[in-house]
Amino acid sequence: VKNAVDRVPSFPTGMEPLVVSKQEQIRSTINFALSGENIPLLTLKKIARQIENDIRAMEGISQIEISGYPEEEIEIAVEENKLLAYNLSFTSVAQAVSKANIIVTGGRLKTDAEEFLIRANNKSYYADELTQIIVASNSDGTLIRLGDVAEIRDRFSETPNGSYINGNIAVNVNINSTNTEDLLSTSDKIKDYIKTYNAGRENLQIQILSDQSILLNERTQLLVENALQGMLLVLIFLSLFLNTRLAFWVAFGLPIAFLGMFIFAPMFNVTINVLSLFGMIIVIGILVDDGIVIAENIYQHYEKGKSPYKAALDGVLEVIPPVVSAIITTVLAFSLFLFLDSRIGEFFGEVSVVVILTLVISLIEALIILPAHLAHSKALSKHRKEPKTLVAKTFAKLRAINKLGDTMMQYMRDRLYAPVIEFTLKNRFLTLALFIAALTLTVGSIGGGVVRTSFFPNIASDRVQVTLTMPNGTNEKITDSIISMIELKSKIVEQELNEKYLKGTGKTLFVNTIKTLGNGSSRASLTMNMLPGEERPDAIRANIVSSRLAELVGPVIGAESLVFGSGNNFGGSPVSVSFLSNNIDELKAAKNELKQILLSNALLKDVTDNDPAGIKEITLQLKDNGYALGLDLQYLISQVRSGFFGVQAQRFQRGQDEIRVWVRYNKDERSSITQLEDMKINLPNGDRVPLKEIAYYTIERGEVSINHLDGRREIQVSADIKDTQNTSATEIMSDLRENIVPQLQAKYPTISASYEGQNREASKLSASLASAGIPILILIYMTIAFTFRSFSQPVLLILLVPLSITGVAWGHWIHNFPLNILSVLGIIAL
Structure with missing residues (x-):
């Protein structure tokens, strides 16, 4: 892998160094969340770090991951008018910080009596310690300090990444095990630790989210x-x-x-x-x-x-x-x-x-x-x-x-x-005909859908998960408001089912509800962990809960996708079609039509595609007068990047965290297109002019990702089965293969189709x-x-295998189970 990566001729400027390593195989063991009422995220993170240190001290536990918060950073937020007043730039401020905030050895000084180490030690690790750094001086000798031109603060980065459990902000801790570590022992140690930790605290508690040792x-x-x-x-x-x-x-x-x-x-x-x-x-x-x-x-x-x-x-x-x-x-x-x-x-x-x-x-x-x-x-x-x-x-x-x-x-x-046996021996041809008829009937019933089939059985789950994807670029507040609305609807579903099935038991359906914001401002999820299967009525199944929740929520206007499920589709989605073509217009048109067809199918749910709308992009171009003033596009975009993305002044280790120091505009000065237009651009001669005077821009949606399959552009449309007890994906896929997809290919001749998800696994x-x-x-x-010392008798024995499948198939039909890969395993075992 490293050799293949090294053959890439060039990477983007400023990219982090590539690290190629072999990942050790690990298994999820136990996950828990730390939360409490009105406890700040930074406090939770510090406590989680202490818990991590306690767990690392335990023998036989080495794999610990903490999540649920963005990275910490130090932001030096500069205002435009102060840059102009002191004739500074983002780069000059960043250079001043990197040159002053140092710890450097200058060598050794040896005298006749002793030896000295020469060093410059002016290293600061927190925002309030950086305010006195000198960034410039006036002609009269007065010094301009960092605190005079910028607001400096320790904070979490603006990348949305948060977790909430039962409405309270939380930090998640995931414990994994390697192949050399005992999963059961690890789980027992963690549960003992959690029991002891919770015993002495009321407002701050640890809640177990998943425990693989139970299974x-x-x-x-x-x-x-x-x-x-x-x-x-x-x-x-x-x-x-x-x-x-x-x-x-x-x-x-x-x-x-x-x-x-x-x-x-x-x-x-x-x-x-x-x-x-x-x-x-x-x-x-x-x-x-x-x-x-x-x-x-x-x-x-x-x-x-x-x-x-x-x-x-x-x-x-x-x-x-x-x-x-x-x-x-x-x-x-x-x-x-x-x-x-x-x-x-x-x-x-x-x-x-x-x-x-x-x-x-x-x-x-x-x-x-x-x-x-x-x-x-x-x-x-x-x-x-x-x-x-x-x-x-x-x-x-x-x-x-x-x-x-x-x-x-x-x-x-x-x-x-x-x-x-006497009857069968006397009526050999009748017996053979009966068995052939039974086998023919069975094969026909399987092909005709009477005996349902699926690639992999739908495994009962104690978890219901909702995944929301908004168009890229959606403000995280909008995404949060929608997933919070869904959380409120989930409480209604819980109340309904509690009243119907759990009344008088003292139990509630959901053990906990976890809301997660992350992977961009446009994505969020809601996970509801239910009572274990043995503690709740059989009528309360994950698909029943998710269907009722989807019914209450209804369509969400503007959502790219909204998926209600339990995440138990082994091998991918049961219904999944990829269109391949280098004609992007036909590819997208075919995708849209197929998506509408699947959405109109009452047997399907969670219809999604892998071609979401990209984030809106502001594309800058220099005007002719900009070139006349000695500018080029690289010079222009570097200044814009400094103000809106930031210049990294430093990066250092603070405790267990890597801290980056960023110099950029104050958030209030990078929150509208007008502020971009009015941004002052430094010219080569030292003058400054507004960006709108030397450049223009266009706004259009970009590509989030470009997928290829077999060397051609690919867009995949997938869906899940709404009622797995009574609906077979095989019938739906047959209709797609024989009718729907050929009609779309006739309409859009450049596209070809590939059947993915569980269909690819089955192939x-x-x-x-x-x-x-x-x-x-x-x-x-x-x-x-x-x-047997015979070449004919083994043939007779092997021919009995298809006949035995007759009993297996009708046994599945009686119990309303679909034939699947586990059925094959059972047939082999018999």
């Missing part, structure tokens, strides 16, 4: 519950049909497999996180299959009269080929996600590693450790002691009804399974599946063929 703990708890349930079910059902000790050793394979996975996972840079826990939850359902097959076969050999050792040896050797084949095919299927060239590959790559490692360890345990346990323990013993403990008595009762289990199995085999996924899936399918076929 991680929930997944861990789910994993433990599933593991315990799995072990219990194995114990119960194997005790019914085999015996208790044998069931125990089979179930014991679960912790052994996970323990082995934990040992080897760090070699593949896998940590315990939400993704790895998800992989563990998936693999639990298939872990004990190999152990059950091996244990059951060993038991059958023992029942034939063989010794425990001989039964274990013969039993495991007999089933090694099918067991190993089953594990290898599953490992191959999950390895597919390691080769996907999309965000899904990044997302599920870690899941695949966890599943594969666990399966391999489970296979080793089932082939080596399990037979040894069965052979040398009392699992195959027919001599049993009288049960004494409650557990032993319970399993003794299970063994007592072992015959009932055998009877049930025989009944199902003889009365249910046998007639069905990349399909391409990856085609390139990686075929070799993996061949390997699976070869594995099965080697096991």
Whole structure:
């Protein structure tokens, strides 16, 4: 990357030095806000810095970010009339400050007795310490000091950047973790610190905004519950049909497999996180299959009269080929996600590693450790002691009804399974026709939208977020007033839902509401963190809250975009089209038409584009008389920049902050176009004339950003689904591809279309599946063929996979769930 950057021939004059560095992978851990009633922002910042120092002193925490305030600076605000009165310029004032406010070593002086360090130390770090700097002198010898010509103040920069929580100004602190740091430990330390900090204060409080350890703990708890349930079910059902000790050793394979996975996972840079826990939850359902097959076969050999050792040896050797084949095919299927060239590959790559490692360890345990346990323990013993403990008595009762289990199995085999299999064998063509018809019906239902599909499921969220974008250049006060209006409407929504669902519980829907101003004066956001899902009724969902809020707010006149959502669209927007063309007029016209079509679609919301109106630009040009006076455009714009943007006199470190000292006009003298016109421009001969006498200007909107895709100008239009429970993005995208976009291309022949967002991810996924899936399918076929010693039987087995999708599809339809990429993962697991 650095070599590519170094090849750039030139950069704008005055640009900060470029720094190319490799960013360490970090994970968001816990975020909190510091706020209180009527506490100034500067005070909050200082307290936040103290909190940062306290946290940095904790072991195992290194990544801390503080936000919610602009940069601090020292402004030397000069008035036009004082510059004229003292014959000064912005540059001369800045040079005077930079030359006087110094700390410089002048060398050493050695005498016969001692040594001295020569230095000039006149460094000041605060505004009130700079007032006595001499900027000029009069002919009579009187000195002109900085305080005589300018107002000097410490302040925050004018870049809008602020955060408010529940109406009070706040400073946000984000704690992240690296791969070598423990997320759970970090979260616990921070929560303990917050509890102690809040205990002794009333007006000043820390509020937790998000805590990733909650999700991680929930997944861990789910994993433990599933593991315990799995072990219990194995114990119960194997005790019914085999015996208790044998069931125990089979179930014991679960912790052994996970323990082995934990040992080897760090070699593949896998940590315990939400993704790895998800992989563990998936693999639990298939872990004990190999152990059950091996244990059951060993038991059958023992029942034939063989010794425990001989039964274990013969039993495991007999089933090694099918067991190993089953594990290898599953490992191959999950390895597919390691080769996907999309965000899904990044997302599920870690899941695949966890599943594969666990399966391999489970296979080793089932082939080596399990037979040894069965052979040398009392699992195959027919001599049993009288049960004494409650557990032993319970399993003794299970063994007592072992015959009932055998009877049930025989009944199902003889009365249910046998007639069905006999019918299918006698009516092979009818059976085949029925399955083909079912498969055809399923495929048609998926294609026709009866069984809905989506790229990624809409994940329930405890957060509702509103993002407001006004035209560039909008005054921050206007932006703030609109987002504040939306905040008031959110309180109405909260009150309605509290009254309907939470009345009498003592709870309110929103834990906190965060208003953020930043990324320019035209952007703001509002985040409402709701009660956790387990603490609120199922009827209160994020999309319900956002839809009601959007209904109350209505259209905001003049807004570039207003998005209500929860930010959970993995892979981008479900509806997204990019137009490509070098004909800007046609590109913008097509964009506008498509945007209006999507806005009129009642199934869609949050219609946006990446081509916002640029900020209004005042473009200066010199008049002929300006050139005649010896001016050029560079000379002119440098003086205008000095007054309106400022001249940086100094930059130094003050505590943990980098402070810049700016010399510019007072804010009151750079707040209207008239003041720009009347600005006095220094001529080369020393005279000064108003800018309007030597220059003219035009006002037009500029470009905020220029996007390219495949070497051409690109404008993207995106939208979200309003009701994800009953609407499929697939149908809307099909209509766009087949009808709407072709009509626009016929009208604007220079444009071409590209389908982005989740559609691009889906396309990349399909391409990856085609390139990686075929070799993996061949390997699976070869594995099965080697096991069966047949080239035809594996084909029959593989052909069963599409038929199994029939059940998956209609199961989704019954539960009103769309088929998505997680469904594919489940199919592979089965």
